[in-house]
Amino acid sequence: MSTSADPPAGPPSAGTARAAARVLIVDDEAPARARIVALLSDIADQFSHEVVGEAGNGREALALIETRPVDIVLLDVQMPDMTGLELARHLAALPVGPAVVFVSAYDEFALKAFEVHALDYLVKPVRAARLREALERVTRLGAVQPAVIRAAARAADPRAREMISVHERGRVQLVPVAEILYLKAELKYVTIRTAQRAYLTEESLVALEEEFAESFVRVHRNALIARNAISGFERVEAVSEDEAGGEPHWEVVLRDLDERLPVSRRQWPVVKVLIKG
Amino acid sequence: MQSNRDNDASIEQPATPPPGAEALPPGVIVPRRRASDRPSIDALPDWCNLGITLRVVTSVNLLFFGVVGVSARSWGVFVSGCLDVAASLEPILFASLLLGCLARRLLLPLAAPWQVAGNLAISVAATLIVEALLGPLSGLGSGYAWRDAALAATVCGAILYWAYLRSQSNLPALAEARLQALQARIRPHFLFNSLNAVLGLIRTDPKRAESMLEDLAELFRVLMRDPRERVTLAEEIELCRQYLAIEALRLGERLQVHTDIEIGASGTLVPLLLLQPLVENAVHHGIEPSTAVGRIDLEVARNGSFVDILIANPWLGERAKRPGNQMALENVRQRLNLLYDLEGQLTTAVKNGRFEVRVRLPYTSSPHEHER
Numbered sequence: 268m269s270t271s272a273d274p275p276a277g278p279p280s281a282g283t284a285r286a287a288a289r290v291l292i293v294d295d296e297a298p299a300r301a302r303i304v305a306l307l308s309d310i311a312d313q314f315s316h317e318v319v320g321e322a323g324n325g326r327e328a329l330a331l332i333e334t335r336p337v338d339i340v341l342l343d344v345q346m347p348d349m350t351g352l353e354l355a356r357h358l359a360a361l362p363v364g365p366a367v368v369f370v371s372a373y374d375e376f377a378l379k380a381f382e383v384h385a386l387d388y389l390v391k392p393v394r395a396a397r398l399r400e401a402l403e404r405v406t407r408l409g410a411v412q413p414a415v416i417r418a419a420a421r422a423a424d425p426r427a428r429e430m431i432s433v434h435e436r437g438r439v440q441l442v443p444v445a446e447i448l449y450l451k452a453e454l455k456y457v458t459i460r461t462a463q464r465a466y467l468t469e470e471s472l473v474a475l476e477e478e479f480a481e482s483f484v485r486v487h488r489n490a491l492i493a494r495n496a497i498s499g500f501e502r503v504e505a506v507s508e509d510e511a512g513g514e515p516h517w518e519v520v521l522r523d524l525d526e527r528l529p530v531s532r533r534q535w536p537v538v539k540v541l542i543k544g
Numbered sequence: 545m546q547s548n549r550d551n552d553a554s555i556e557q558p559a560t561p562p563p564g565a566e567a568l569p570p571g572v573i574v575p576r577r578r579a580s581d582r583p584s585i586d587a588l589p590d591w592c593n594l595g596i597t598l599r600v601v602t603s604v605n606l607l608f609f610g611v612v613g614v615s616a617r618s619w620g621v622f623v624s625g626c627l628d629v630a631a632s633l634e635p636i637l638f639a640s641l642l643l644g645c646l647a648r649r650l651l652l653p654l655a656a657p658w659q660v661a662g663n664l665a666i667s668v669a670a671t672l673i674v675e676a677l678l679g680p681l682s683g684l685g686s687g688y689a690w691r692d693a694a695l696a697a698t699v700c701g702a703i704l705y706w707a708y709l710r711s712q713s714n715l716p717a718l719a720e721a722r723l724q725a726l727q728a729r730i731r732p733h734f735l736f737n738s739l740n741a742v743l744g745l746i747r748t749d750p751k752r753a754e755s756m757l758e759d760l761a762e763l764f765r766v767l768m769r770d771p772r773e774r775v776t777l778a779e780e781i782e783l784c785r786q787y788l789a790i791e792a793l794r795l796g797e798r799l800q801v802h803t804d805i806e807i808g809a810s811g812t813l814v815p816l817l818l819l820q821p822l823v824e825n826a827v828h829h830g831i832e833p834s835t836a837v838g839r840i841d842l843e844v845a846r847n848g849s850f851v852d853i854l855i856a857n858p859w860l861g862e863r864a865k866r867p868g869n870q871m872a873l874e875n876v877r878q879r880l881n882l883l884y885d886l887e888g889q890l891t892t893a894v895k896n897g898r899f900e901v902r903v904r905l906p907y908t909s910s911p912h913e914h915e916r
Contacts, residue, residue, distance in 0.1 A: 295835070296737070296794050298744030305747050324835050345733075348835045372736040391740035 288316040288406055289336060291365070293328045293354065294343035303341055303370075303393065310399045325349030329357060329439050337365040339405055341389075344371040344423075349430070352377065352420040357432035357439055359413035360468075366410040368401050380423035384415050417474075427478050431459060433466040442466055444482065448496040448524055450475055452489040462523040486519055486538050487531040497541065498522040500530065588651065588659050589707040591644035595886030600703060601637060607699075608633055635678060636696060640670040660704055667700035668693045731828065741794045756793050759786040769816055774908075777844065777851065778810035784823045784842060791827050799831050800839040809846035813908040815879055821872040822855045822901055830857025830899060841898075846907060850887075853903040859894050873901065880905065 290307065294300045300321050307318060319335055322328035324346055331337070340358065344351040351369060358364045369388040371377055381388045387401050430441040446461045452472040459466040476483065476491055483491040499520045517535055518527040530538050589596050608629050616622035643666045651662045671693040679689070738760055745753035766783055781803075792799050823842065831838045841856040873892065880888035880903070888905045 296741060296744075297796055298741035298794060299737075300744070301748055302740060302744030305744070345832075347833050372740060373732040391736050392743050393740075 286315075288314070288338045288402065289319045290316050290402075291320050291322065291328065291331060291337045291340045292318065293322045293325070293340060293346070293351065294370070295323050295346045296343075297323075299343065299370075299391065303398075306393060306395045306398050309395045310402075314399050314402050316402070325351075325354040325357070326441075328354055329441070332358070332361075332365065333438050339402060340365045340367050342367050342369055344369050344374055344377045344388075350424065352424050353428060353430070355416050356413075356420050356428070357430070357441070359411075359416040360432045360434050361439060362434065362437075364410050364413070366405040366408075367416070368405055374423075377423040380419045383422060384419040386411060386415070386419055421478070427481065431468060431470070431475075433459065433468050435466070440466065444479065448493055448521055449528060450483065450491040451528070460524070460526075484538060484541065486534050487529055488533075490528050492519055492521075492528065494541065496522050496524075500539070501527070503529075588648075588656075588663070589703065591641050591648060593885055593887060597641055598886070600641065604637055604699060604703075605630075605633070632675070632678065632692070635674045636671050636692070639674050640667045640696065640700065643670050660701075663704060664697045664700055667696040671696040731824070734824065737794060738790050741790075745793070752793060756790055759790050762786050763790070763820075766816070766820075773816045774813040775816050776810065777812045777814050778805075780814055780816070780819050781805060781810065781842070781844070783817075783820050787820055787823060788827070788840070791831075795827075795831060798835070798837055799827065800837060802839055802841050804841075804843040804845075806845045809844050809851045809907070811909060812846075812851050812905075814905065815883055818876060818879070818903070819853065819855065821876060822903075825872040826855055826857035826899075826901075830860065834858065834860055849907050850904050851907050853905075854900060855903075856898045856900045859897050859899040876903070 292300050292303050294303070300323075304318060304321070307316060316339075319337055320331045322331055326349065328340070328342075332340075342351040342355060346354075351371075355367050355369070358367060369377070369381060369386065370391060370393060371388060372391040378388065378390075380386075387404055389397060389401055428444060430443055431447070433440040433442055442459055442461065448460050448462060450472060451458045451460065455469075456467040457470060457472050457475065459468055472489070472491065476485055479491070482495070483493055486492050497519055500517045501520055502515065503518050504515045514532075516532065517530040517538075519530060519538075520527060589600075591597065609626050612625040612629055613622055616625055644663060647662065647666055651659045654662065672689055675689040675692060738756070742753050742756050742760070745756065763783065763786055785803075788799070788801050792801070819842075823840065826840050830840065836858075838858040841854060843854040845852050873890065877890040880890055884905055889903070891902045893900050893902075
């Protein structure tokens, strides 16, 4: 169902005469992908679309999305390495992300979470009529708010992510949480610092603190430090020009980075336990 | 269902559900009980079972030493008294257990009262034989043979009564274990994914879809059987192969299987669905959560009177742990414990990046071997 002239890139619901929706299928099982492809061809008359790709895992899907515009992602929830829920969160970080329709064989937690957050989903084995309905609805409504996807994903799988996705020049960058030294709130964004470089994310520091409470500790109103990145603390007596306001205070010495972060007086009792324990 | 003409009338009635089946979910078909499942069988302890033998020897010894201890005035008297008692007690005890073990097969088909009488007679006979043989040698116990025989019969009766009480108290536990066996049988996740995979194959590869449905049907036929049944190890391994064939279609090359089955071991009887849940576990925790190619090992070997089974899968670490983790392992462990007591074992270990489950159970050859 490929259209000869490429429709202008943009939200799928924008056009008056509906352009063919560009669909990406993500599932780790080949027969499951074949099934979706077959069903899509069955409903081609009723729902104008074009399958722009198939991906066997989350990384493949992200790579595909970088190379071509995608309107709708049919996303399997249970995939190895990066689950469908995690991929959905990364996709939600894109400025013009594709709409996502979750597909799940059986996962009580995920299905409950989708229902609570009013997300549409399909259960395997998928039926053609149900698939069409979901595609039409998602075309009408467009992509779901990133915050809703995030909340649903957290409800379905309360474990912390292994990657934080950052959007840079139209690409999704995955930053492994294990490599992050600190997270620091600055104006509108949060800086993610690894030993190599810094990234910016729109996620809130409070939400990040809550999710990564196991591996990160708050040292200041605006900063979270990876517990295993702390090499020590240093007392600064002299008046300095940074935000601690010239009062004597403690600073965190990082393991892999020649940079100090101030510890607020309020957080010091919490933080000092780490070094003594 | 076959008719069991030689059964009790109560078992013959087709409308009567088997005891303990009330707890089963509706729609599950449970075949009628076989003659060997009569509760009276449970009343007769298995004298050949290591665990039971150990318990009997320990408790009888403690009992007799206790009696000596009550009348002893000093440690010296107590120790020499114990030695005196042990000299005649141990031969009688072991002879009784040996005869009991040998005669078990003969007694099993009899009604419960005859089984009890038979066991009492064995203890009396064992006492008389041992004292007749040892009496002239040691000079101990001679002249008191009939007194000792009466004592032996009393102890034997007490043990039989204890075994009866134990079997009574075990009945709810058995019913519960059966229910757990049913619940742990299949992950809904597996069922829906398999059906979805079949649907995905039907148009492109009808032949493979066909064989997948056949395997699925075969698997479900076994799942509907009475969980208390026993099958040969070869049958159970075949079931595992069918299960793995279904998963292989779904997971593709990610799933590699290595089997090493000793022919001499595969004739043994095992509880139905002993290995399949463990293999399913291995796929669920070792293959599915990873994008990498992973191998499942299934090895079976016979070591003397035992059969050793190894099931191993890649260990993906704590992080990859998925919910419902311990269910299958705990279920199989409990069933082994109920069926074989100390002789059945299930151990797990993480070795060289692989998660290993080892099962050891006694080799049971007779196709008509009774449960416990």
